[in-house]
Each structure stands twice: as C-alpha cells, then as structure tokens.
Amino acid sequence: MVQRILQPLEIESTDHVSIARLRLPERSEVFALRAQRLRKLSVDNPLGQAFGPYLALxxxxxxxxHAIAGTLELPMPSxxxxxxxxxxxxxxxxxxxEEALAGWQPVAQRLIADLIAHGTLPPDALAALRALTPDTLDEQxxxxxxxxxxxxxxxxxxxIMAALQLHRTVLASQLRESQVxxxxxxxxxPCCGSLPVASVVRxxxxxQGLRYLQCGLCATEWHMVRVKCSHCESTEGISYHVVEExxxxxxxxxxxxxxxxxxxxYMEKDATVEPLADDLASLALDVMMAEAGYGRASGNPLLWLGEGDDERGDEGSDADDADER
Ligand SMILES: [Zn+2]
Ligand SMILES: [Zn+2]
Known part of the structure; x- marks a missing residue:
C-alpha cells in the first residue's frame, strides 16, 4: 500500500483550524499593489474606459x-x-x-504636500487642497x-480620505492578530469598525480559496464564508452578476x-485583482446593478459623488439580521 505524503501547503489548506480569520495589512505592499492595479486599469479597462484619467489620478x-507608509511610526493604542x-x-x-484621530494631522499634511508637489493634480483639486487649513482639514x-x-x-x-486611510492602515499594520x-x-x-469596500477570494x-472583506479605511481583511451577504449576512437569495461573459x-x-x-x-481568475481598485474601475457594473434594483452596500472611499449622495452605506438598519449565521 502506497501512502501519499502531503506537502506542507496541502496540510495547511486541509487543516480547518488554520483558517485565518484576519489578514492585517502589510504596509509595504497594500498601497503598492493597489497603485499598480489602478495604473493598469487606467489604461486597460473594459468596464469604464472614460474613467481612465480618474483611475490614473x-x-x-x-x-x-505607499511612499509615506514605510516611513511612519505611529503610537499604538494602550x-x-x-x-x-x-x-x-x-x-x-x-x-x-476622537482619540483615533490623534496624530492624524501631520500624516495628512505630508500626503497633501506630496500630492501638490507631484504636480499631477487637476486645477480644481489643487485649489481645494491648497485652501485647507489645519482646522478645516480636521473638520472635513x-x-x-x-x-x-x-x-x-x-x-x-x-x-482627505486617502490621508485617513494612510494613517489607519499603518496603525492596523502595527497590530498583532491576537490583539484584534x-x-x-x-x-x-474588527480593527476600525468601518464598512468593507468589496471582497476578495484569495x-x-x-x-487559499477563502473570501475576505476588505476594510475601506484601514485595509484590514476579515474572513466571511462565501455565498453570504456582506451587508445583512443572509445566506439565501445570493446571486452573482458580471458585465461581460x-x-x-x-x-x-x-x-x-x-x-x-x-x-x-477572484484571484484564481486574475492574481492581480485588488478589491478597492477593481471596485472603483467597474462603474459599468454599478450601473447594471442600479438598473436591476440593487443598492450599493457602501461607497468607494476614493470616489465622492457630492453632497446629498447616499452611497456611504446604511449600516445599522439591518441589525436584526446580524445574528443570522
Ligand atoms: Zn478597518
Ligand atoms: Zn443582504
């Protein structure tokens, strides 16, 4: 009788105890991978060609x-x-x-100064950022x-959201999984209480093969089983829609x-997908879903459609469903 010897990777993937409930952000890669993906989608994107310049921005x-993330050392919670x-x-x-905003202002000032110095901002954005004072920056x-x-x-x-992301992502990257x-x-x-922007099957x-929700603020990813609503946690009535076959x-x-x-x-279909970037680059799918009568569960952090827009999500209204497993 031949006994099959499992390779370490197979043992790990068959051991259910090892399912990782969390994937804390790696500050050395999270923004770099997102930047690469956005750069690629800005020129090669069947789901939103007109949106290319915004994706490049x-x-x-x-x-x-990414350039700043590697240089920050932020004080940890006690x-x-x-x-x-x-x-x-x-x-x-x-x-x-309120306490979570401590230490945020210098991070934001630095990111904004770098963006202005880089010289690629459109005139309207440049004027808006130049007009910010420390007080209005905090207020916004x-x-x-x-x-x-x-x-x-x-x-x-x-x-400003990008600056908040930078601050919170670096903080989250300094945590240990056991602390969360x-x-x-x-x-x-579980790190910051914000809504996910999208999910990824890794x-x-x-x-391997597990689905994670990615936080729109701190980029922490947490496990949720597949075929389950990431808004109300229902496991019934879940469907999948694509724009093109x-x-x-x-x-x-x-x-x-x-x-x-x-x-x-799905990384098994394209290993370079990135939840926030791919969400931002696929407005055609949003249009299709709106026409089909579905609402976005939460907005994309890097896209603000203006005052009165209700895209920021409505967490809390479905609290009754939260215990459903
Ligand atoms: Zn978070
Ligand atoms: Zn639902």
Missing part, C-alpha cells in the same frame, strides 16, 4: 500613500484600550473615536468619517433579502 494617490476593546468586542481603532475628516454633521467637499474628500477582537457583527471591520497558503474575475454579489450588493474579485 488615484494611482498617483496610492503611490504617494494595553488598557486593547483590553477594553476585547472585553466589549469593539473595534480597537474605532474610526469615529470628521465629516467624512460621519463624526460631524457638516457638508463634505467632494473635491478634496478623496484626498472578534466582533458580534461580521459586516464591519489564493495561496492559509488564504469573459470577465470572471469581478462579480457583483447581490442579496434578495436586503436588495444590496457588493463586488467580489
């Missing part, structure tokens, strides 16, 4: 985020704060917590995060319980 933003988050099953770096950040009820300036918002609580609600980020090692690496995952959708990308 955001590729430049991600490149600037052990007491981490213990408190764990005992209450609350996010550690709660996005809407708080408005974007939903901490203050103020009008968001759509022209500067993607860049498991929340009662599986549809918000390849490789302990992530041949574009299998990106789908909209719709739910007939709550009538929302989020996009899902």
């Amino acid at each position: 955001m590729a430049g933003v991600a490149e600037a985020q 052990d007491a704060a981490i213990d408190r988050a764990q005992s209450h099953r609350m996010p550690i770096l709660a996005a809407m917590d 950040a708080q408005a974007i995060l939903g901490m203050r009820d103020l009008p968001v300036d759509g022209m500067s918002a993607p860049f 609580p498991t929340l009662d609600v599986a549809t918000v980020c 390849i490789g090692g302990r992530y 041949h574009h299998e690496a990106l789908k909209a995952e719709t739910c007939d319980q709550c009538h929302h959708y989020r996009k899902i990308v």
Whole structure:
C-alpha cells in the first residue's frame, strides 16, 4: 500500500483550524499593489474606459500613500484600550473615536504636500487642497468619517480620505492578530469598525480559496464564508452578476433579502485583482446593478459623488439580521 505524503501547503489548506480569520495589512505592499492595479486599469479597462484619467489620478494617490507608509511610526493604542476593546468586542481603532484621530494631522499634511508637489493634480483639486487649513482639514475628516454633521467637499474628500486611510492602515499594520477582537457583527471591520469596500477570494497558503472583506479605511481583511451577504449576512437569495461573459474575475454579489450588493474579485481568475481598485474601475457594473434594483452596500472611499449622495452605506438598519449565521 502506497501512502501519499502531503506537502506542507496541502496540510495547511486541509487543516480547518488554520483558517485565518484576519489578514492585517502589510504596509509595504497594500498601497503598492493597489497603485499598480489602478495604473493598469487606467489604461486597460473594459468596464469604464472614460474613467481612465480618474483611475490614473488615484494611482498617483496610492503611490504617494505607499511612499509615506514605510516611513511612519505611529503610537499604538494602550494595553488598557486593547483590553477594553476585547472585553466589549469593539473595534480597537474605532474610526469615529476622537482619540483615533490623534496624530492624524501631520500624516495628512505630508500626503497633501506630496500630492501638490507631484504636480499631477487637476486645477480644481489643487485649489481645494491648497485652501485647507489645519482646522478645516480636521473638520472635513470628521465629516467624512460621519463624526460631524457638516457638508463634505467632494473635491478634496478623496484626498482627505486617502490621508485617513494612510494613517489607519499603518496603525492596523502595527497590530498583532491576537490583539484584534472578534466582533458580534461580521459586516464591519474588527480593527476600525468601518464598512468593507468589496471582497476578495484569495489564493495561496492559509488564504487559499477563502473570501475576505476588505476594510475601506484601514485595509484590514476579515474572513466571511462565501455565498453570504456582506451587508445583512443572509445566506439565501445570493446571486452573482458580471458585465461581460469573459470577465470572471469581478462579480457583483447581490442579496434578495436586503436588495444590496457588493463586488467580489477572484484571484484564481486574475492574481492581480485588488478589491478597492477593481471596485472603483467597474462603474459599468454599478450601473447594471442600479438598473436591476440593487443598492450599493457602501461607497468607494476614493470616489465622492457630492453632497446629498447616499452611497456611504446604511449600516445599522439591518441589525436584526446580524445574528443570522
Ligand atoms: Zn478597518
Ligand atoms: Zn443582504
């Protein structure tokens, strides 16, 4: 009798205990991979050719985020704060917590100065960023995060959001997996409590074939089983939609319980997909889903369509469904 010897990778992927519930961001790669993907989609994108210049602009933003991310050392939450988050099953770096904004301002000033110096911003965006004072920068950040009820300036918002992402992503990258609580609600980020931008089915090692939701703010990814609504957690009435038959690496995952959708990308079809970038580059799929009567579960952090727009999601309204497994 021949006994088959399992390779280490196979053992890992068949051992259910090893399913990684979290994938904390690697600051050395998260913005670099996103920048590369945005750069590629800005020139080669069947789902939104007219959108190319905007994708190129955001590729430049991600490149600037990457250049700074490696140089930052940010103060970590105290052990007491981490213990408190764990005992209450609350996010550690709660996005809407005043304390979480501490140390944010210099990071934002640096990113904005780099973007201005780079010389590739359109005139309107350049003027909006130049007009920001430390006070209005803080006010806009708080408005974007939903901490203050103020009008968001759509022209500067993607860049301010990029600065918030840079700050929170570096903070999240400094955490250890054991420090991050498991929340009662599986549809918000366990690090910062923000909504996911999209989800990704990963390849490789302990992530092989597993689906992760990616936080739109801190880029933390957390595991959610496949064929489940990332908005209301229903496992019934889930369908998948593509714009073109041949574009299998990106789908909209719709739910007939709550009538929302989020996009899902598949690394087994294209290893270079990146949730935020592919979501931003596929407006044709959003148009198709809107026509089919589904609402976006949450907006893309790097796209602000202006005041009164309701794309930022409506978490909380479906809390009754949150216990459904
Ligand atoms: Zn997060
Ligand atoms: Zn749903």
